[in-house]
Amino acid sequence: MLLKDLSPSALRVCEAAVGHFAEYGYDASSLNEIAQLAGMRKASLYAHFASKDALFVEVYQRALAQETAFVEQGFAEESGNGLAPGHWLALHLAERYSASAELRFVLRTAFLPPAEIKPIVTSGFEKYLDGVREGFCQALQLRHSWADEQLAVYADAYLGIIDSLHVELMYATPAAYARRATALLKLLDDSLSLQR
C-alpha cells in the first residue's frame, strides 16, 4: 500500500480535494471548485490526475494511510498509559473527527461509497478496520491470554462500537457522542470483567 510520490502541486490538489469531498461527497463535488481551492484551473487537474475517479481514489488512499497511522499511534499511547483496552481510541475519535478532514472523508466515503468505485473503497476501509482490530486484540492480550474464539467475539464487538461512534460523529452533537461512548465502553468493560 505504498503511496505515490506526488508533485507539490498534486499534493495541493489532494489537500483541497479531501476537504471538499468530505463535505459534499463524490457526486456533489465539482472539479472546478477543487481546482480553485488548489489555486489552478480545472483543466490543470488533468496534468496531475487522469480523472475525477483517479483523484478520488488517490485522496482516499492517502487519507486511509493517515488515519491508519493515527489508530496505530493511539493504541501505542494507550498501552503506555495503562488505559483499558480500546478506551483511548473511543475517547479521542470525536476530537480527531473535528480536526481531520481525512477522517471525515474516510467515514463518509466508507459508509456510502460512490457506485463507480465501491470495491476499491470497501476493501480499503476493511484494511483500516483490520488495523483497529489488530490494535484492540493486542491490547486485550496484554492483560491475559484468550481463546481465539473469545478474542474474536470481543474484537467484533469493539469494531461495532467504533462504527457506532463513527455514526454518532456524523449526525449528532459532541454531548451525545460522549454519552454513547460512555455507555458502550461500560458494556465492554462489564462484559470483560465477567471473564475472570
Place this chain on the structure above:
Amino acid sequence: MLLKDLSPSALRVCEAAVGHFAEYGYDASSLNEIAQLAGMRKASLYAHFASKDALFVEVYQRALAQETAFVEQGFAEESGNGLAPGHWLALHLAERYSASAELRFVLRTAFLPPAEIKPIVTSGFEKYLDGVREGFCQALQLRHSWADEQLAVYADAYLGIIDSLHVELMYATPAAYARRATALLKLLDDSLSLQR
C-alpha cells in the same frame, strides 16, 4: 406527522423513487430515471411534486413512517415471545434491510443527508430513533424497575448498538452482520446481568 393523500400516480412515483434514492442517493438520482420507472415522462413528475426536493422529502417521510411502524411492531412481538430486551430488532434488522427499500433509503439518507434538506432529515430520523429508544426502555422495565439514570445509559448503549448494526448492513456481508449482532448483544446481556 400525517401523510398526505397521494393520487395513485403520485404513489407510483414514490415507489419508484424510494428504490432509486436508496441505491444512488439524492445527488446521483435523476428525475428522468425515476419518471421512467414510474411509467411516465420527466415533466409529468411536476404534476405531482413541486421539485426534486419536495419529492425526496415526501418519500422520506413515508419511509420513516413505515419503518417506525415496523420497529413498534417488532417490540410488541418481542415482548409477546419473551425475548431478551432489544434482541428482536437486532436479529431482524438484516432481513428487513434486504426486504425494505424504505429502510435502505432511510439509513442512507440519515447518515449522509443531502445538504439542501439536512434539518428535515435529521429531525425526522431522531423521531425514528426515539421510537427505538422508547421500545427498548419499555422492554427493560418489564423485567424490573430501573433508576432513570441507569435506564438512560442502557438506552444510549442500545441505540449505539442499533446504529452499529445499521452501518454493518450498509457495507458488510450477512455473516459479518450476524457476528457483530451476536457480539454486541452479548455485551449488552452481560452488562445487564450484573445489575441484579
Place this chain on the structure above:
Amino acid sequence: MLLKDLSPSALRVCEAAVGHFAEYGYDASSLNEIAQLAGMRKASLYAHFASKDALFVEVYQRALAQETAFVEQGFAEESGNGLAPGHWLALHLAERYSASAELRFVLRTAFLPPAEIKPIVTSGFEKYLDGVREGFCQALQLRHSWADEQLAVYADAYLGIIDSLHVELMYATPAAYARRATALLKLLDDSLSLQR
C-alpha cells in the same frame, strides 16, 4: 371592432391577464399564473380561449377599446373646459397610466409587440392613435380653420408628443413626466401662436 360577448369566467381571465401581460410582457407571462389569478387551473383557460395568442389578442382588443374611449372622452372634456388643444390628454396621461393596467398593457404591447402577432398589434394601435389625431384635429379646428397641410403637420407633432410622453411613463418618474409634458406643450403652444 365589436368585442365578443364573454362569459363571466372569461372576463375574469381577461382581467387577470391584462395586469400580468402589462407587467411581464407576452413572453414572460405564464398561463399558469394567469389562471391562478383568475381562480382556476391552467387547463380551464382553454375552455375560454383557444391559445395564449388568442387570449392575448382578445385582451389587447378590449384594452384598446377602453383606452380609445378614454381618449375620446378626454377630448370632449377638454373642449367643454376651454383648455388649449391637446392639453387635457397630455396632462392626464400619467394619472391614467398608473390607474389603468389596460393602458400600461397597450403601450408595452404596441412598442414591442410579440413577433407572433405583430401585425395585429400594430394595426390596432394605429387605430388608437388615429383616435388621438382625430380628437386633436377637431380641437384645433374649433379655434380657427387650417390648411390641410398645416393641420397634418401639427397632428404629426402632437402624436409625436403623445408618444414621447408614453415613453416617459414607461421609464421615468412622475416629476420627469411633468417636466417633459410642460416643455413639449410649450413648444406646441409657441408654434401655434405664430400662426396668427
Place this chain on the structure above:
Amino acid sequence: MLLKDLSPSALRVCEAAVGHFAEYGYDASSLNEIAQLAGMRKASLYAHFASKDALFVEVYQRALAQETAFVEQGFAEESGNGLAPGHWLALHLAERYSASAELRFVLRTAFLPPAEIKPIVTSGFEKYLDGVREGFCQALQLRHSWADEQLAVYADAYLGIIDSLHVELMYATPAAYARRATALLKLLDDSLSLQR
C-alpha cells in the same frame, strides 16, 4: 465605464447576441441560438459569460458605449456644419437605427427592460440620454446665452423629441418617421425663434 477586454470568441458572441436580443428581446432569445450564430455550442458560452444575465449586461454596456460615441460625434459634426441645434441627430437617427443593431438593442432594452436587471438598464440609459442633453445644450449655447431655467426647458423638450423619434423608429415606416421629425423640429425651431 470602461469595457472589459474580451477574447475574440467572446466578442463574436457579443456580436451575435446584440442582433438577437435586438430582434427578440431578452425573454424570447435563447442561448442556444446565440451560440449557433457565434459558431459554437451552447455550453461554450459559459466559458465566456457567467450567465444569460451577464452576457446581456455586457452586450448592453458595449452597445451603450458605442451609441453614446455616435451621439457625441453627431453633435460635433452638427456644429461643424452650422446646422440648427439638435437637427443632425434627429435627421440621422433613422438611418442609424437601420444600420446599427446596437441602437435597436439599446432602445428595445431601455423601453422594456427585463425585470431581472431593470436597474442596471435604466441607469445606463440615463447616462446615454445625459449625453444627448449635454450635446444639445452646448449647441444651444453656441447661438446665444440662456438662463439655466430656459435651457433646461428646451433640453427637456429636445429629449422628448428624441424619445418620440425613438418610438417612431420602432413601430413605423421611414416616411412616417420623416414626417414626425419634420413636425417636431418645426415646433422646436418656432419656439426658439420666439426667444430673440
Place this chain on the structure above:
DNA sequence: TATGAATGAGTTTTCATTCAT
C-alpha cells in the same frame, strides 16, 4: 365549464473531459 394528468419541446445551467498551445 372545469380539471388532473400527461407530454414534447424547450429553457438555463453544470459537469467531466479533451485538446491545442
Place this chain on the structure above:
DNA sequence: TATGAATGAAAACTCATTCAT
C-alpha cells in the same frame, strides 16, 4: 506543468397544449 476554449451529455425545471372525465 498549466490553461483557455470548446463540447456532449445530462441535470432540474417551465411551458403551452391536449385529452379523458
